[in-house]
Amino acid sequence: MKRAAxxxxxAKKAVKRGEGPIGIICGGGAIPMAVAKAVQEQGRPLTxxxxxxxxxxxxxxxxxxxxxxGAIGRLLRVMREAGCKDFxxxxxxxxxxxxxxxxxxxxxxxxPRFLQYFRGGDNRLLSGVTEYFExxxxxxxxxxxxxxQILMPEGIVGKHRPRKSDEEDIRLGxxxxxxxxxxxxxxxAIIFGLHTLAVEAAEGTASMIARVGEMRKNGRVKLxxxxxxxxxxxxxxxxxxxxxxxxxxxxxxxxxxxxxxGIAVEAGSTVVADTAALVRAADKAGLFVIGVAGARKKxxx
Amino acid sequence: MKRAAxxxxxAKKAVKRGEGPIGIICGGGAIPMAVAKAVQEQGRPLTxxxxxxxxxxxxxxxxxxxxxxGAIGRLLRVMREAGCKDFxxxxxxxxxxxxxxxxxxxxxxxxPRFLQYFRGGDNRLLSGVTEYFExxxxxxxxxxxxxxQILMPEGIVGKHRPRKSDEEDIRLGxxxxxxxxxxxxxxxAIIFGLHTLAVEAAEGTASMIARVGEMRKNGRVKLxxxxxxxxxxxxxxxxxxxxxxxxxxxxxxxxxxxxxxGIAVEAGSTVVADTAALVRAADKAGLFVIGVAGARKKxxx
Numbered sequence: 001m002k003r004a005a006x007x008x009x010x011a012k013k014a015v016k017r018g019e020g021p022i023g024i025i026c027g028g029g030a031i032p033m034a035v036a037k038a039v040q041e042q043g044r045p046l047t048x049x050x051x052x053x054x055x056x057x058x059x060x061x062x063x064x065x066x067x068x069x070g071a072i073g074r075l076l077r078v079m080r081e082a083g084c085k086d087f088x089x090x091x092x093x094x095x096x097x098x099x100x101x102x103x104x105x106x107x108x109x110x111x112p113r114f115l116q117y118f119r120g121g122d123n124r125l126l127s128g129v130t131e132y133f134e135x136x137x138x139x140x141x142x143x144x145x146x147x148x149q150i151l152m153p154e155g156i157v158g159k160h161r162p163r164k165s166d167e168e169d170i171r172l173g174x175x176x177x178x179x180x181x182x183x184x185x186x187x188x189a190i191i192f193g194l195h196t197l198a199v200e201a202a203e204g205t206a207s208m209i210a211r212v213g214e215m216r217k218n219g220r221v222k223l224x225x226x227x228x229x230x231x232x233x234x235x236x237x238x239x240x241x242x243x244x245x246x247x248x249x250x251x252x253x254x255x256x257x258x259x260x261x262g263i264a265v266e267a268g269s270t271v272v273a274d275t276a277a278l279v280r281a282a283d284k285a286g287l288f289v290i291g292v293a294g295a296r297k298k299x300x301x
Numbered sequence: 302m303k304r305a306a307x308x309x310x311x312a313k314k315a316v317k318r319g320e321g322p323i324g325i326i327c328g329g330g331a332i333p334m335a336v337a338k339a340v341q342e343q344g345r346p347l348t349x350x351x352x353x354x355x356x357x358x359x360x361x362x363x364x365x366x367x368x369x370x371g372a373i374g375r376l377l378r379v380m381r382e383a384g385c386k387d388f389x390x391x392x393x394x395x396x397x398x399x400x401x402x403x404x405x406x407x408x409x410x411x412x413p414r415f416l417q418y419f420r421g422g423d424n425r426l427l428s429g430v431t432e433y434f435e436x437x438x439x440x441x442x443x444x445x446x447x448x449x450q451i452l453m454p455e456g457i458v459g460k461h462r463p464r465k466s467d468e469e470d471i472r473l474g475x476x477x478x479x480x481x482x483x484x485x486x487x488x489x490a491i492i493f494g495l496h497t498l499a500v501e502a503a504e505g506t507a508s509m510i511a512r513v514g515e516m517r518k519n520g521r522v523k524l525x526x527x528x529x530x531x532x533x534x535x536x537x538x539x540x541x542x543x544x545x546x547x548x549x550x551x552x553x554x555x556x557x558x559x560x561x562x563g564i565a566v567e568a569g570s571t572v573v574a575d576t577a578a579l580v581r582a583a584d585k586a587g588l589f590v591i592g593v594a595g596a597r598k599k600x601x602x
Binding site: 172175176179180182183184185186189190195196197198199200201202203204207211215220221 | 502516
C-alpha cells in the first residue's frame with residue numbers, strides 16, 4: 001500500500017519547526033496513541049499531555065503530564081517544563097461534562113477572547129485558540145506533519161472496489177461537501193443513486209450513518225442491499241492542524257450496520273489510526289474504502 | 302396580514318390556463334383540504350382525486366373520485382371524464398406501503414420511462430412525471446397558482462419577533478440552502494450562532510428538528526433556552542408546481558419541542574395550510590415565524 005507521505009504542511013506561516021520534543025495534547029479515541037507511536041518510531045522525543053476524562057490511560061506508557069480541559073495555565077507551564085515548543089492537538093473532545101473542565105486563572109483571563117470566537121463556527125474558534133498559543137511561543141503543528149503514516153493513502157485499500165455508480169455518487173458527494181464548505185459545515189454526506197440521503201452537521205458522522213440505517217428500517221428510504229456511499233472530507237476552510245476527519249474500523253462497522261456499500265475519504269487529509277485494522281474490517285464487512293486525491297479541488301465550492 | 306398573491310407562476314412554457322374545472326390529486330395532510338377550499342371560494346369548479354391510503358376522508362365533501370397510487374390509466378380516465386384539463390398535485394406521499402400501490406396497465410407501460418428518472422434525485426423524477434401528463438393533454442399547475450391564499454406571506458406573522466442574532470442565522474441559513482440547491486438536497490437547516498446544527502436531506506423536516514432536540518438532551522450541543530432557527534426554502538431547481546415546502550402548527554410544535562427560537566421560510570413559495578392556526582400556535586409557543594421574500598436570490602447558490 002502506498003503511503004500518502006507527500007502531504008504538504010498547511011500552516012500559513014512558514015515557521016521553522018523546532019528539533020526539540022513534540023508535545024501532544026491528547027483527547028479521546030485511538031488516534032492519539034497512533035500519533036504517539038508514529039512520532040516515537042521516527043526517533044523524535046515526545047511528551048504527551050492527556051486530558052482527564054477524555055484520553056486513554058494506555059497513553060501513560062509515554063512520557064506524559066495529565067492536564068484538565070480548561071486549565072490553560074497549567075498546560076502552558078508543563079509544556080514549557082517539558083521543552084515542547086512544537087505541539088499537536090489530537091483526539092476527540094465530545095460532550096465534555098462540567099467535572100471534566102477545570103478553568104484556571106489563565107483560562108479565566110483568556111475567556112473573553114475565546115468567547116468571542118464561539119460565534120462563527122468551529123473554524124473561527126480553532127484558529128483563535130491556535131493564535132493564542134502561538135503568541136505564547138508555541139507552534140501548533142498538524143498530526144499529519146509529524147506522523148504522515150496516519151493519513152489515508154490514495155486509492156482503494158482492501159479488496160473491495162466501488163462500482164461505477166458508486167464512483168458517480170462519490171463525485172457528487174465531494175462536490176456537495178465542497179459547496180457546503182464555505183458555511184463551516186459538512187464533513188460528511190451519504191449518497192445513493194445521485195441522491196443525497198444524509199448530510200452531517202453537528203450530530204457527527206456516526207449519528208448520520210445511523211440515521212440512514214433507521215430510514216431504511218422504517219421505510220423512509222427504499223434502497224437495495226449494500227447501497228450508499230459515505231463521503232468524508234475536511235471542510236475547505238478547516239485548519240488541518242487541529243481538526244482532520246478520521247475513519248477507522250468503527251466507521252466500517254457503522255457503515256455496514258446501515259447497509260452502505262463503502263466509504264470514500266479525501267486522501268492525505270483523513271486520519272486513519274490503524275490502516276491494517278481498517279482494511280481487515282472493510283474486507284470482512286464487504287465494504288470498499290477509497291482515498292480520493294484532491295477531492296475538494298474537484299468540487300465547485 | 303398581507304397576502305403573497307403576486308407570486309409568479311414558474312411553469313417554463315407559457316400555457317394558457319383552461320377555464321374548466323380544476324382537478325386536484327390529493328395526497329395526505331391538511332394542505333389538500335386548504336387548496337380545495339381556496340379554489341371553491343374563488344368560484345372555480347373542481348374535482349378531487351384523493352389517493353387511497355394517503356388522502357383524508359373529509360375531502361369527500363367535494364366532488365371526487367378516489368384513485369390508487371400507481372393506477373395512472375384510471376387516473377387519466379377519470380380526469381378526462383371530469384373534464385379537468387388543469388390539475389394540481391398536492392399533499393404528502395410518505396412511505397407508501399405495497400398495498401397502497403396499484404399498478405395498472407398504463408402505469409406498467411410507462412414504468413421504464415419513470416424508472417429512468419429515479420436516478421438523479423427528486424427534481425428529475427418530478428419533472429418526468431409532469432412531462433408525461435402534459436404529453437397527454439393535461440396541464441400541471443401549482444397549488445400556489447390556483448390558491449395563492451395558501452402561501453406564506455412576507456414578514457412576521459404572529460406577535461414574536463426574531464432577535465438580531467436570529468436574523469443573522471436566518472441569512473446564513475438561506476445562503477447555505479442556496480449553495481446546496483444545485484445538488485437537489487436541502488429544503489431545510491437549523492442554525493444557531495452562525496453555526497449549522499442540522500441539515501435536512503432524505504429524513505425530512507420533522508426528523509431534522511427532532512435531531513436538534515436530541516442533541517440538546519444528550520449534550521452533543523449546548524445551547525441557551527429558545528435558541529436556533531429552522532430555515533426552509535424550496536430547492537432552486539425544484540418544480541414549484543409539484544413540491545413546495547410546507548409549514549403548519551405541527552411544525553411549530555416540533556420546533557418548540559426542540560427548543561428553537563423560531564421559523565423562517567421563503568415568502569411566496571412555502572405552503573401554509575391554515576395561517577390563522579399557524580399564528581395561534583406560534584404565539585402560544587413563544588416562537589417567531591417569518592416569511593423572507595427572495596430568500597433564495599440572496600443566496601450564493
